[in-house]
Amino acid sequence: MIYSTSVTINAAPETIWSLLTDASKWPEWEPNCTGIDGQIAVGEKLTVHTKLSDRAFPAQVTSMEANKSMVWSWAMPWGMFKGERTFRISPKGEGVTEVYCGEEFSGWMLFLFGRTVPDLSDAFTQFGEGLKARAEA
Numbered sequence: 602m603i604y605s606t607s608v609t610i611n612a613a614p615e616t617i618w619s620l621l622t623d624a625s626k627w628p629e630w631e632p633n634c635t636g637i638d639g640q641i642a643v644g645e646k647l648t649v650h651t652k653l654s655d656r657a658f659p660a661q662v663t664s665m666e667a668n669k670s671m672v673w674s675w676a677m678p679w680g681m682f683k684g685e686r687t688f689r690i691s692p693k694g695e696g697v698t699e700v701y702c703g704e705e706f707s708g709w710m711l712f713l714f715g716r717t718v719p720d721l722s723d724a725f726t727q728f729g730e731g732l733k734a735r736a737e738a
Contacts, residue, residue: 602711604721605703608729612736614668614690614698620735621671621688630735632727641665647673653724660686681710702728 610617620630624637624647632652639647643665649658660673669690676683689701702725706718 602706602718603703604725605701606725606729607699607701608733609693610698610700610733610736611696612698613696614692616736617690617698617700617732618668620732621690622665630731632731633724641671651724653719653721660684677708677710677714680708682706682708682714700729700732702732 620626622641624639624641627634627637634649634651636650637647638650638657639645641647641662643662645662647660647662649660651658658675660675662671663674663685664670664672671688673686674684684704684706686702686704691699691701693699704721704725706714708714
């Protein structure tokens, strides 16, 4: 099960990277985010708060390549159910950048827990729109 969005933004990769890696500012541009506890850096643990659920979501920043990519991961014990959110930033020419954000759910209990995940398509579209609006402002 994968939810994703891709958006073309008239901004440099560095501008987008600075938005994606500043946890304190996410609620200003990401319409579904009410806060992120923690620092967005490799190995750091985050707690993501959203309007989509009363439950906060733990994640760990498992990889980062400045101005290019980042991965946040989380898992239930024994690999029952896992999530991995990937951000990719791809320059497309002078001041134009393509940004991909996707979350893949997997694990041997996906058939059961996957039914509890709401359709996140709109949330990912709103993420892309919010990032684009802030980066181009």
